[in-house]
Amino acid sequence: MSIQTRRERERAERERLIVTAARELAEAEGWEAVTTRRLAAEIEYSQPVLYSHFKGKEAIMAAVAVQGCAELAVELRTAREAAKGRRGALAAVGEAYTAFARRRPALYDAMFTHRVDLPFATPEAPAPLQEAFGELRQAVEPIAAEGDDVGLLTETYWAGLHGLVTLMRSGRLPEGAHEQRLELLTGHFSGALR
Amino acid sequence: MSIQTRRERERAERERLIVTAARELAEAEGWEAVTTRRLAAEIEYSQPVLYSHFKGKEAIMAAVAVQGCAELAVELRTAREAAKGRRGALAAVGEAYTAFARRRPALYDAMFTHRVDLPFATPEAPAPLQEAFGELRQAVEPIAAEGDDVGLLTETYWAGLHGLVTLMRSGRLPEGAHEQRLELLTGHFSGALR
DNA sequence: ACAGATTGGCTAGCGCTGCTAGAATTCAGA
DNA sequence: TCTGAATTCTAGCAGCGCTAGCCAATCTGT
Structure with missing residues (x-):
């Protein structure tokens, strides 16, 4: 059970990371600069990870x-x-x-x-x-x-x-x-x- | 002089064609459907022609x-x-x-x-x-x-x-x-x- | 009427986009 | 330690706006 919860916690943490990265990037350079590639680079994961958290951009x-x-x-x-x-x-x-x-x-x-x-x-x-x-x-x-x-x-x-x-x-x-x-x-x- | 004016007239005509095609396509399917390729196909010219009339989309x-x-x-x-x-x-x-x-x-x-x-x-x-x-x-x-x-x-x-x-x-x-x-x-x- | 210059349109392609299939890797449990 | 499942990555698709450079048609001057 503990392992399960730890994974869920890490997942939630990463989701938070995605959202704040998207927000900071958008505020700094506008939404047209927020591409899935740049966002992935920002959070130091590959693109498809984004799609395991969100349906799309x-x-x-x-x-x-x-x-x-x-x-x-x-x-x-x-x-x-x-x-x-x-x-x-x-x-x-x-x-x-x-x-x-x-x-x-x-x-x-x-x-x-x-x-x-x-x-x-x-x-x-x-x-x-x-x-x-x-x-x-x-x-x-x-x-x-x-x-x-x-x-x-x-x-x-x-x-x-x-x-x-x-x-x-x-x-x-x-x-x-x-x-x-x-x-x-x-x-x-x-x-x-x- | 007459040749010059005929060409200018034809050019203006084609420009009108582009604008109305863009408008009709946008009204029918929304602006996201108005791509330079589709617009070019609609007016029966190639893409670069659009850019000889307008700076861009x-x-x-x-x-x-x-x-x-x-x-x-x-x-x-x-x-x-x-x-x-x-x-x-x-x-x-x-x-x-x-x-x-x-x-x-x-x-x-x-x-x-x-x-x-x-x-x-x-x-x-x-x-x-x-x-x-x-x-x-x-x-x-x-x-x-x-x-x-x-x-x-x-x-x-x-x-x-x-x-x-x-x-x-x-x-x-x-x-x-x-x-x-x-x-x-x-x-x-x-x-x-x- | 012909040769050369010029204009104008086209083909092909660049670098980018959002998104995804399937391979590769990591990890949990026996 | 090995196996099966879950997770992450690589690679690629189809489409985008836009443009360089070729090629053909047209106009100009002799």
Whole structure:
């Protein structure tokens, strides 16, 4: 039994190694630099080993994405708890979200841009995904009007943040005015504007 | 001189052929099916011919994207002109925008998702891009408060639409509630909500 | 009308990708 | 120590974007 467990432990350890190697490589040089060959070299195993842990490259990216969601959830929570007032919390969370996306673009892409077969808006979604969304939701809830569907409102605000981030990152919106756009978005949702 | 112009005309014709072939293939089977080999076969020339017209595959996608923007601009204008009232116009344009994205996903990706080296938020941006943005802007302008920067407000509303579309298309938002989310977004921007 | 220059398209191939079949090796248990 | 099973590696497939260099058709000047 002990031998069995040791092997399983080593296997789990190696899987962790793969995920962190993929993530570090992606953050350093972008996802296009994360090839199965380079990843294999990085973890000092041969290519096929990757496929004994993950179904393919996409599955590795999905694992990285889940890790990223956990970190995003923490950062959103910290921002929310440090902020004062309903509007302050929403603004702080929006700020934290877009800051995360700009600081860790590769991680963000794995989480929310690249096509990845993770269940998202269902109960089967991995816990970190639900936690990150839950943080957003807790920031949105206090500014919801009576009768509002808080879930839908959160999704809509999230879409706004996501749109700002992706259009900016792809060069379709100038970076300079980001803060002003973010204020407009948050202001219109929190009722501070209009 | 006539021979020269005939050749140029034929060249331009073939370039058009490449762009429409790429677009049709992408719309039928997605961009991952648009390989230089298949595209070459489609136009009944060899691969290198593509490179005598475009710098690479990305440039072909950019050309398709410009075409798409022209069509989007037309659809947005039609929707705006048919709508009644300031809020109605904004809602109609938002509706038309997201409908376009859902009806022509591959085209939309070339325009706003894939990394493509087109100048966007500058005066050098191709005319169709500016026209499409201009249509959005004309729908946003009437709902802007005094002192608002209409350009920034338009960018922010656009980001909201783009976020809704991309998160939905990648399975991160359920399709079912799209109309409700769109109403929330438009409502908060037009001042109808809160 | 012919020779030479030029243009333009094609064949073939480079280096890379994600992924896998099957050989080789290592290891656990008798 | 030997055998069978589990694990890892070597080697290779099919396909990708892209390009060097050959070859044929066309145009130009005599």
